[in-house]
Amino acid sequence: MAYSEKVIDHFQNPRNMGSLDKNDKAVGTGIVGAPECGDVMKLQLKIGPTGVIEDAKFKTFGCGSAIASSSLATEWVKGKTIGEAMQIKNTDIVNELSLPPVKIHCSVLAEDALKAALADYLKKNANGTPVEENEKAKEGVQ
Amino acid sequence: MKFPIYMDYQATTPMDRRVLEAMLPYFTDDFGNAASRNHAFGWKAEEAVDAAREVLAKAIGAEAREIVFTSGATESNNLALKGVAEMYASKGNHVITVQTEHPSVLDTAARLERQGHRVTYLQVKPDGIIDLDVLRGAITDQTILISVMAANNEIGVIQPLEEIGRIARERGVLFHTDATQGVGKIPIDVNAMHLDLVSFTAHKIYGPKGIGALYVRRKNPRVRLAPLLDGGGHERGMRSGTLNVPGIVGFARAVELALAEREAEERRLTRLRDRLRDQIMSGLDRVFLNGHPEKRLPGNLNLSFAYVEGESLMMEMKEVALSSGSACTSASLKPSHVLLALGVSDDLAHSSIRFGLGRFTTEEEVEYVADKVVSAVTRLREMSPLYEMAKEGIDLKTVEWSEH
Numbered sequence: 001m002a003y004s005e006k007v008i009d010h011f012q013n014p015r016n017m018g019s020l021d022k023n024d025k026a027v028g029t030g031i032v033g034a035p036e037c038g039d040v041m042k043l044q045l046k047i048g049p050t051g052v053i054e055d056a057k058f059k060t061f062g063c064g065s066a067i068a069s070s071s072l073a074t075e076w077v078k079g080k081t082i083g084e085a086m087q088i089k090n091t092d093i094v095n096e097l098s099l100p101p102v103k104i105h106c107s108v109l110a111e112d113a114l115k116a117a118l119a120d121y122l123k124k125n126a127n128g129t130p131v132e133e134n135e136k137a138k139e140g141v142q
Numbered sequence: 143m144k145f146p147i148y149m150d151y152q153a154t155t156p157m158d159r160r161v162l163e164a165m166l167p168y169f170t171d172d173f174g175n176a177a178s179r180n181h182a183f184g185w186k187a188e189e190a191v192d193a194a195r196e197v198l199a200k201a202i203g204a205e206a207r208e209i210v211f212t213s214g215a216t217e218s219n220n221l222a223l224k225g226v227a228e229m230y231a232s233k234g235n236h237v238i239t240v241q242t243e244h245p246s247v248l249d250t251a252a253r254l255e256r257q258g259h260r261v262t263y264l265q266v267k268p269d270g271i272i273d274l275d276v277l278r279g280a281i282t283d284q285t286i287l288i289s290v291m292a293a294n295n296e297i298g299v300i301q302p303l304e305e306i307g308r309i310a311r312e313r314g315v316l317f318h319t320d321a322t323q324g325v326g327k328i329p330i331d332v333n334a335m336h337l338d339l340v341s342f343t344a345h346k347i348y349g350p351k352g353i354g355a356l357y358v359r360r361k362n363p364r365v366r367l368a369p370l371l372d373g374g375g376h377e378r379g380m381r382s383g384t385l386n387v388p389g390i391v392g393f394a395r396a397v398e399l400a401l402a403e404r405e406a407e408e409r410r411l412t413r414l415r416d417r418l419r420d421q422i423m424s425g426l427d428r429v430f431l432n433g434h435p436e437k438r439l440p441g442n443l444n445l446s447f448a449y450v451e452g453e454s455l456m457m458e459m460k461e462v463a464l465s466s467g468s469a470c471t472s473a474s475l476k477p478s479h480v481l482l483a484l485g486v487s488d489d490l491a492h493s494s495i496r497f498g499l500g501r502f503t504t505e506e507e508v509e510y511v512a513d514k515v516v517s518a519v520t521r522l523r524e525m526s527p528l529y530e531m532a533k534e535g536i537d538l539k540t541v542e543w544s545e546h
């Protein structure tokens with residue numbers, strides 16, 4: 001199977017590959033997939049006090065399309081608010097990377113990882129954070 | 143060095159130029175139909191086929207009349223299993239095979255099951271070799287056929303054909319082997335191994351694609367087969383269809399060359415394969431060998447690289463042609479049935495790569511590939527959340543993963 005140029009580009013030059021401190025309260029971490037299924041994605045978001053995603057990092061165990069999907073997701077969410085990030089759909093990733101049908105699950109996984117990271121952030125910051133931040137974060141979700 | 147590097151010799155092989163030369167006249171000047179009994183064109187073709195049949199038979203210790211030409215090992219396996227099942231239906235309805243067989247055996251067996259036969263799929267030991275006691279225990283008075291491959295296409299593991307043959311003979315059960323990966327690479331002798339049916343094919347041994355053979359024993363016992371194809375009654379009625387004369391000539395030349403060079407080639411490939419393995423393993427930790435370390439084809443190495451997915455590894459080394467047992471390379475989401483049968487965990491099956499070395503593999507290529515594997519795995523592990531977690535001391539087996 002031939003890969004699209006964009007998949008190859010993300011695979012060879014992954015954007016935002018790495019890790020953030022998962023104990024940092026401003027960092028949401030999402031880990032989805034399972035080794036037995038051949039793909040695991042970790043996506044981390046550092047979210048500022050105004051609910052804007054300041055930084056994003058990923059690490060992925062999986063095929064080239066899985067790596068590209070997560071790389072693309074981190075690229076897209078940077079600078080977005082939580083609410084905007086929530087709007088990203090796996091189909092957007094499929095279209096951007098021209099993924100064939102057998103690779104659609106890679107994009108689903110990237111969307112799931114993103115949602116999981118946002119959920120983790122919101123859970124971490126549900127109480128104990130300044131109310132305004134928390135409110136903003138929640139607003140973003142709606 | 144020429145790129146891309148071919149290291150997938152268990153999938154297929156390039157045709158040797160000496161084989162091509164032998165075939166060429168039979169496409170043009172000597173184009174006759176081997177079944178044309180009344181003119182020189184036919185005689186010439188028949189003569190070439192007879193000579194080829196002799197070569198193939200001798201290669202496995204058989205007689206020329208016992209060779210049936212087919213379109214390849216897939217057809218040979220189908221003919222052996224379906225042909226025996228139909229012809230011996232009054233004697234019994236039970237077939238024994240192995241979980242690690244090629245799909246052309248497994249899917250044929252599955253069809254027989256749907257048609258009312260009973261099939262036992264033997265497990266293998268963690269090294270890929272069957273347990274002879276388990277085989278003995280599986281035989282019933284309904285068993286008509288045992289089908290066990292000579293050497294596995296994914297992990298190269300060689301089955302103990304002589305011992306299996308002895309058991310089959312003692313119990314009066316026919317014995318078929320898919321020797322597609324074996325002929326020309328390891329000794330195959332139909333009498334010493336009590337083989338009744340043997341499948342093989344030209345394109346795995348530097349011959350053309352689309353030509354194969356089935357050895358069918360003619361005496362002690364005389365094996366009878368129901369044909370798959372009806373027609374002109376060629377090949378003693380077992381395989382109708384005009385013979386592929388150039389293919390047959392090429393097949394024989396390929397077998398001749400493989401046998402003449404077998405021992406030297408075995409030594410050379412074993413040395414190159416071991417070198418590849420050692421160089422990779424000294425550069426990386428958490429690399430696992432799949433299949434028995436010695437009882438395997440000299441040109442086969444199958445490794446799992448923990449924390450790295452196979453398809454991404456092949457993508458990272460796209461100037462090298464390799465295969466992976468990862469499911470990502472297939473439409474099904476299951477990784478290699480062969481590795482799972484060995485008891486390899488799903489994640490390591492997804493992380494497997496098959497290195498197939500052959501006649502045109504050079505020392506320089508092996509060195510290049512070994513270095514490339516080490517750097518590719520290192521880069522992908524840096525990208526792998528599993529590697530990171532393992533380094534932090536997290537036992538990946540205890541993590542609750544979100545299945546999807």
Ligand SMILES: Cc1ncc(COP(=O)(O)O)c(C=O)c1O
Pocket residue numbers: 152153213214215216217244246291293294295320322323343344352354
């Ligand atoms: C073990 C084994 N059996 C059967 C086959 C099928 O052979 P062919 O391509 O000649 O049909 C192959 C090759 O793909 C093989 O490796």
